[in-house]
Amino acid sequence: MTVAELQYLLGMAGTVAFAATAVAAVAPKRIDLFGALVMGVITAIGGGTIRDLILDVPVFWSQDLNYIWVALAASLVAFIANKQMTGRQVYRAMLYLDAAGVALFAVQAAQKTMDLSFAQPLGPVLLGVITAIGGGLLRDVLAGNDTLLMRKELYAVPVTLGCVTYVSLHAIFPTAGLTVGAFSMLLIFCLRGAAIHWHLYVPDFLLTRPIGSKESQK
Amino acid sequence: MTVAELQYLLGMAGTVAFAATAVAAVAPKRIDLFGALVMGVITAIGGGTIRDLILDVPVFWSQDLNYIWVALAASLVAFIANKQMTGRQVYRAMLYLDAAGVALFAVQAAQKTMDLSFAQPLGPVLLGVITAIGGGLLRDVLAGNDTLLMRKELYAVPVTLGCVTYVSLHAIFPTAGLTVGAFSMLLIFCLRGAAIHWHLYVPDFLLTRPIGSKESQK
Amino acid sequence: MTVAELQYLLGMAGTVAFAATAVAAVAPKRIDLFGALVMGVITAIGGGTIRDLILDVPVFWSQDLNYIWVALAASLVAFIANKQMTGRQVYRAMLYLDAAGVALFAVQAAQKTMDLSFAQPLGPVLLGVITAIGGGLLRDVLAGNDTLLMRKELYAVPVTLGCVTYVSLHAIFPTAGLTVGAFSMLLIFCLRGAAIHWHLYVPDFLLTRPIGSKESQK
Numbered sequence: 001m002t003v004a005e006l007q008y009l010l011g012m013a014g015t016v017a018f019a020a021t022a023v024a025a026v027a028p029k030r031i032d033l034f035g036a037l038v039m040g041v042i043t044a045i046g047g048g049t050i051r052d053l054i055l056d057v058p059v060f061w062s063q064d065l066n067y068i069w070v071a072l073a074a075s076l077v078a079f080i081a082n083k084q085m086t087g088r089q090v091y092r093a094m095l096y097l098d099a100a101g102v103a104l105f106a107v108q109a110a111q112k113t114m115d116l117s118f119a120q121p122l123g124p125v126l127l128g129v130i131t132a133i134g135g136g137l138l139r140d141v142l143a144g145n146d147t148l149l150m151r152k153e154l155y156a157v158p159v160t161l162g163c164v165t166y167v168s169l170h171a172i173f174p175t176a177g178l179t180v181g182a183f184s185m186l187l188i189f190c191l192r193g194a195a196i197h198w199h200l201y202v203p204d205f206l207l208t209r210p211i212g213s214k215e216s217q218k
Numbered sequence: 219m220t221v222a223e224l225q226y227l228l229g230m231a232g233t234v235a236f237a238a239t240a241v242a243a244v245a246p247k248r249i250d251l252f253g254a255l256v257m258g259v260i261t262a263i264g265g266g267t268i269r270d271l272i273l274d275v276p277v278f279w280s281q282d283l284n285y286i287w288v289a290l291a292a293s294l295v296a297f298i299a300n301k302q303m304t305g306r307q308v309y310r311a312m313l314y315l316d317a318a319g320v321a322l323f324a325v326q327a328a329q330k331t332m333d334l335s336f337a338q339p340l341g342p343v344l345l346g347v348i349t350a351i352g353g354g355l356l357r358d359v360l361a362g363n364d365t366l367l368m369r370k371e372l373y374a375v376p377v378t379l380g381c382v383t384y385v386s387l388h389a390i391f392p393t394a395g396l397t398v399g400a401f402s403m404l405l406i407f408c409l410r411g412a413a414i415h416w417h418l419y420v421p422d423f424l425l426t427r428p429i430g431s432k433e434s435q436k
Numbered sequence: 437m438t439v440a441e442l443q444y445l446l447g448m449a450g451t452v453a454f455a456a457t458a459v460a461a462v463a464p465k466r467i468d469l470f471g472a473l474v475m476g477v478i479t480a481i482g483g484g485t486i487r488d489l490i491l492d493v494p495v496f497w498s499q500d501l502n503y504i505w506v507a508l509a510a511s512l513v514a515f516i517a518n519k520q521m522t523g524r525q526v527y528r529a530m531l532y533l534d535a536a537g538v539a540l541f542a543v544q545a546a547q548k549t550m551d552l553s554f555a556q557p558l559g560p561v562l563l564g565v566i567t568a569i570g571g572g573l574l575r576d577v578l579a580g581n582d583t584l585l586m587r588k589e590l591y592a593v594p595v596t597l598g599c600v601t602y603v604s605l606h607a608i609f610p611t612a613g614l615t616v617g618a619f620s621m622l623l624i625f626c627l628r629g630a631a632i633h634w635h636l637y638v639p640d641f642l643l644t645r646p647i648g649s650k651e652s653q654k
Binding site: 241244245246247248249250251252253254256257259267271274276277279280281283286287297300359361362 | 555577582596638642643
Binding site: 026028029030033041058059062063065 | 271272274336337340341344347355359364365367368370374375378420424425426
């Protein structure tokens with residue numbers, strides 16, 4: 001298997017994870033099958049679509065509809081699964097798959113932005129983060145849930161660190177693109193995985209202070 | 219009257235319906251005149267704008283500002299009407315006009331996407347749905363209302379069925395574009411109209427199950 | 437200092453104000469440092485990014501990353517400031533700086549749209565308004581706050597009046613672009629400043645009527 005094939009496979013696995021966790025995330029609100037499919041697809045392709053609009057290149061899924069088919073299939077399976085079983089453990093497994101997807105999509109987006117020499121050096125970091133979390137933001141806004149920007153979960157921080165690492169290492173070792181990419185993905189996956197496994201949150205001193213109190217209000 | 223002229227007239231009628239129902243939908247929250255105009259315009263042109271950004275073609279209203287003028291006028295009339303009368307029956311009539319607009323915009327978008335050979339065969343369905351419901355999604359998000367993806371209303375399902383029908387029939391009868399288009403629009407309008415008339419909802423077995431119960435939580 | 441340099445400086449001051457007021461606006465909800473930075477950047481560049489996507493030109497910050505750096509720095513300072521002091525007076529000063537930013541960004545966007553001969557004469561007004569309020573709308577939606585379209589604050593009305601004034605005067609005095617631009621900015625700033633200073637709201641007769649009552653429901 002070539003590196004390109006491996007990346008493609010990982011991309012599909014990430015798509016499955018994004019779509020399935022999206023359906024699991026909105027299911028408690030009693031969404032119908034159609035809504036579940038739309039949410040799954042938007043979450044899976046939303047971030048990359050915003051990235052491609054900003055880069056002014058054709059949206060990635062218009063060149064390869066497998067991303068949509070896979071997202072539809074994963075959403076359908078997640079919808080049926082939600083009706084049949086508790087899904088607690090499946091959801092947990094999905095979280096790790098989602099972490100892998102986030103890691104891959106962020107670094108791929110940073111790489112694509114670099115290849116286009118777009119807004120160096122900050123552009124690759126910005127678009128890496130937007131690609132990785134954009135779909136989830138759209139999902140939460142459309143579902144009326146708190147977006148991840150308003151939660152203390154360690155989600156976007158690992159992504160940002162990974163993108164900064166990728167761009168920095170790439171500047172230092174310009175010929176070792178593959179190694180640098182793999183390392184950055186691994187870094188994101190491990191940080192995010194640790195946050196999931198040990199239920200890590202952003203520490204209090206990195207939170208804003210609520211109005212009208214030193215620390216008392218919730 | 220030519221077919222193109224009829225389509226144009228229908229497009230303007232749909233624009234009126236989208237803008238006016240938007241104002242009616244946000245009015246209970248006490249919105250001011252300016253907010254009403256913005257909501258009306260965004261709802262009327264939002265879906266088509268997202269479609270054109272993804273297709274990477276000039277946004278449709280930049281070529282023909284009548285879409286904006288008509289949306290502004292319809293929003294203004296709806297705003298004044300809201301102050302003067304109950305509007306219960308007008309709103310109901312508007313719902314049917316909105317159904318006609320949705321039918322027209324969905325099929326027109328699918329056709330535009332096909333003409334550009336964009337992401338066949340899934341692209342026309344995706345962009346048909348996005349065009350038809352995108353404006354309404356923006357409206358609900360900006361107004362802080364539940365989006366239609368989270369309601370049991372039969373709204374997006376007729377649109378999707380219509381777009382799938384259009385793309386399928388077009389593949390079978392490639393020379394009968396006009397008949398196929400008219401039939402698909404009629405299908406969407408009748409399904410959506412039936413949903414409005416008989417207050418049809420998505421059946422329970424097509425809904426996700428609430429957390430921690432078999433069927434008890436609301 | 438040339439006019440271009442003055443405009444650039446004002447643009448940076450507006451970016452500072454947009455980012456800092458964004459952090460102040462979401463801080464009561466206990467956002468973490470990363471969320472604060474993202475909110476600051478999105479608010480500062482969101483409106484202009486949507487404008488450039490619709491105009492189909494490269495997004496402005498891809499040509500000059502100072503907009504991002506300044507937004508990041510302002511967000512960081514605002515985050516730290518929020519932890520150390522009450523910020524009541526700083527916030528008030530920021531509101532006026534925000535008014536200056538809104539005035540500048542709106543007129544600059546109208547001018548850019550005119551220079552591209554995009555959708556005359558309505559396009560410059562539409563994109564002026566979108567540029568000035570788009571970032572704030574994104575911020576409020578992502579933070580789960582009411583958007584300014586749903587508040588009675590006089591915010592978008594001054595912007596719209598200013599853009600209409602700019603486009604109208606420009607049509608009458610085509611050679612006096614600079615004077616017309618400065619006058620329109622000043623108009624927006626004064627109207628918005630007056631609204632801040634005297635706590636002006638949209639009068640009741642310009643609000644929609646709540647359902648099921650003449651005036652009683654809130």
